[in-house]
Amino acid sequence: MNPQVLSPSQRLTTMLVITAGAFLVSISVGMNAVIFPTTLQAYGASTSMIGLILSIEIISVLVISSSVPHLVAKLGIRGALLITTLFRVPALLMLAYVTGVPAWIGLVFFHGIGNFLFVLLMQTWLNSVATDKSRGFNLALYGTALSLGLACGPLVLNNLGLVADQLSSISHVLTSWLSDTFDMVIDPEIRADTRNQLVASGMISMLAVLPVLIGGFLIPKITHTRRTQLRTVIVKTPAAMFAVAMAGVSIFGVQSFIVIYGLENGLEVTQAAYLLSAFMLGAIVMEAPIAWASDRTDRRIVIILAAFLSLTCAVFLPIAIYTYWLALSLLFIWGGIIGGLYSTCLALIGDRFRGPDLIAANAAFSVMDSIGGVIGVLFIGMAMQAFGSDGLPYIIMLASVVYFSYALTRYRVE
Numbered sequence: 001m002n003p004q005v006l007s008p009s010q011r012l013t014t015m016l017v018i019t020a021g022a023f024l025v026s027i028s029v030g031m032n033a034v035i036f037p038t039t040l041q042a043y044g045a046s047t048s049m050i051g052l053i054l055s056i057e058i059i060s061v062l063v064i065s066s067s068v069p070h071l072v073a074k075l076g077i078r079g080a081l082l083i084t085t086l087f088r089v090p091a092l093l094m095l096a097y098v099t100g101v102p103a104w105i106g107l108v109f110f111h112g113i114g115n116f117l118f119v120l121l122m123q124t125w126l127n128s129v130a131t132d133k134s135r136g137f138n139l140a141l142y143g144t145a146l147s148l149g150l151a152c153g154p155l156v157l158n159n160l161g162l163v164a165d166q167l168s169s170i171s172h173v174l175t176s177w178l179s180d181t182f183d184m185v186i187d188p189e190i191r192a193d194t195r196n197q198l199v200a201s202g203m204i205s206m207l208a209v210l211p212v213l214i215g216g217f218l219i220p221k222i223t224h225t226r227r228t229q230l231r232t233v234i235v236k237t238p239a240a241m242f243a244v245a246m247a248g249v250s251i252f253g254v255q256s257f258i259v260i261y262g263l264e265n266g267l268e269v270t271q272a273a274y275l276l277s278a279f280m281l282g283a284i285v286m287e288a289p290i291a292w293a294s295d296r297t298d299r300r301i302v303i304i305l306a307a308f309l310s311l312t313c314a315v316f317l318p319i320a321i322y323t324y325w326l327a328l329s330l331l332f333i334w335g336g337i338i339g340g341l342y343s344t345c346l347a348l349i350g351d352r353f354r355g356p357d358l359i360a361a362n363a364a365f366s367v368m369d370s371i372g373g374v375i376g377v378l379f380i381g382m383a384m385q386a387f388g389s390d391g392l393p394y395i396i397m398l399a400s401v402v403y404f405s406y407a408l409t410r411y412r413v414e
Contacts, residue, residue: 015138017215018126019145021208025118026146028092028205030153030280033255034273035197036108042194043099047260051381054256056105057112058248058377061370064113065363068120072359078219081121081212085205087114092202096171096195097178116366118208119146124362125219127350139350140291140343144284147339150255151280154273160193160200167196174199233364237352240345241368242403243303247341248372249399250310250334253380254279257392258331264389265321278328279335286336291343299348304407306341310334311400317393342369372399 040050071080091111098104126142160167171192234241258279262272294302313334320330346365353361376395383391 013215015126015141017211018122019142021211022119022122022142022145023149024211025088025115025205025208026149027153027156028088028149028201028208029115029255030150030276031157031197031201031204032092032111032153033150033276034154034157034259035194035201037256037260038269039194040104041260042191045101047257047384048381049101050260051256051377051379051384053101053104053108054252054381055374055377057108057115058252058370058373060109060112061116061366062374064116065367065370068117068363069359071117072121072124076219077121077125078212081118082209084114084118084121085209087111088118089114089202089206092198092205093174096198096202097175116370120362120366123346124359127346127358127362137288137292137295139346140288140340143287143291143339143343143346147280147283147287147335151277151284154277156200156204157197158270158273160197163200164196167200168192170203171195171199233349233353233357233361234368237349237361239300239303239407240348241364242406243307243341244345244365245368245372245375246307246310246399246403247338247345248369249376250314250338250396251342251369252373253376253392253396254331254334256377257380257384260384261389261392262321262327264384267324271324275327275331278331282332282335282337283339286333287339287343290336290340291347294340294344294347299344299351302344303341303348304404306337306344307400307404307407309337310341311397311404313337314393314396314400318390375399 036054037050040053045053071083075083087110091107091114095104095107095111098107123139123142126138175195255276258275259269259272262275263269267275290302290306313330316330317327317334320326346362349361349365350358376399380392380395383395385391387394
């Protein structure tokens with residue numbers, strides 16, 4: 001399918017299919033943002049170890065990113081999207097049955113590969129069919145679908161009791177199959193509700209492939225890819241690439257540790273989970289307006305302003321956390337700023353690259369996002385162990401200051 005000849009109705013269908021898939025996979029990710037750290041904490045892992053294990057999912061992006069253009073050239077976008085399911089879903093289901101750190105590292109790694117490829121390929125598909133006048137807004141809708149799913153994740157998790165019997169039946173069948181097929185001995189330390197949560201997350205992640213099957217005929221065919229170096233892409237768009245690395249520190253840092261941050265500041269588990277929901281809901285409400293504004297001005301100005309506002313939010317988090325409604329409001333605004341920054345950076349890359357180069361550009365974008373995420377998760381985990389819960393905002397403040405200083409002293413906005 002040539003993206004240049006899509007009719008308005010086909011473009012709308014494409015947008016609906018992409019956002020539906022993004023929404024479903026991110027519900028699972030939002031659930032995991034609560035399940036992973038709290039489960040590991042229950043197993044006795046320190047915040048540093050939790051940070052290390054969670055960073056493995058991000059590190060998987062760095063491992064697989066250089067192979068993405070070749071994978072797409074061989075399988076096509078649709079085939080590659082289908083393959084991602086084989087990484088995401090089995091890894092989540094197996095996590096429901098293991099407690100050891102090596103097993104968690106390996107399974108989280110494979111889950112990270114599946115999630116990364118799915119999100120990258122969906123955003124590449126969208127970027128390839130978007131027009132210049134609507135690129136920022138369309139990508140913001142995509143980002144909003146991701147944020148909405150992430151925000152719904154904790155809500156779905158907190159209401160799994162409504163389908164507890166059904167989940168228990170599925171878990172029992174899976175447990176029996178693993179025991180009979182692989183002689184697996186189930187660790188008694190694993191609680192039934194933890195197993196049910198991970199099984200539910202895996203099932204929702206599997207549903208994300210349905211929109212791809214339905215709208216697969218609209219996916220553009222890419223028959224070749226030029227060898228565009230990731231370094232070349234980064235050099236050509238430094239404002240966007242370094243900004244998304246800074247955003248990665250905030251996004252992955254908040255997703256991985258805001259629940260623990262809330263718990264360590266006296267909140268209940270449900271209250272702490274809603275901090276993450278507030279962060280994602282902010283992106284849902286504010287991401288599209290910010291990206292719409294970037295379509296009508298210099299995107300780099302929007303990026304710099306967002307970096308400054310992110311710094312401001314990180315500064316006030318240690319104060320706001322003691323008043324619950326204020327903490328929710330702050331995280332709502334912060335999530336909107338970071339979401340708008342993410343979409344604006346992605347739109348700027350779409351403005352600069354076309355065709356096969358767009359795959360390499362999106363891969364470089366994800367690499368920088370992941371580098372920021374790895375740095376953020378590892379250093380936040382160590383900082384929280386060394387300095388207490390406020391290690392979370394300290395590291396995000398540092399990342400924001402570094403980028404904002406770079407933008408003011410080294411980059412001229414035209």
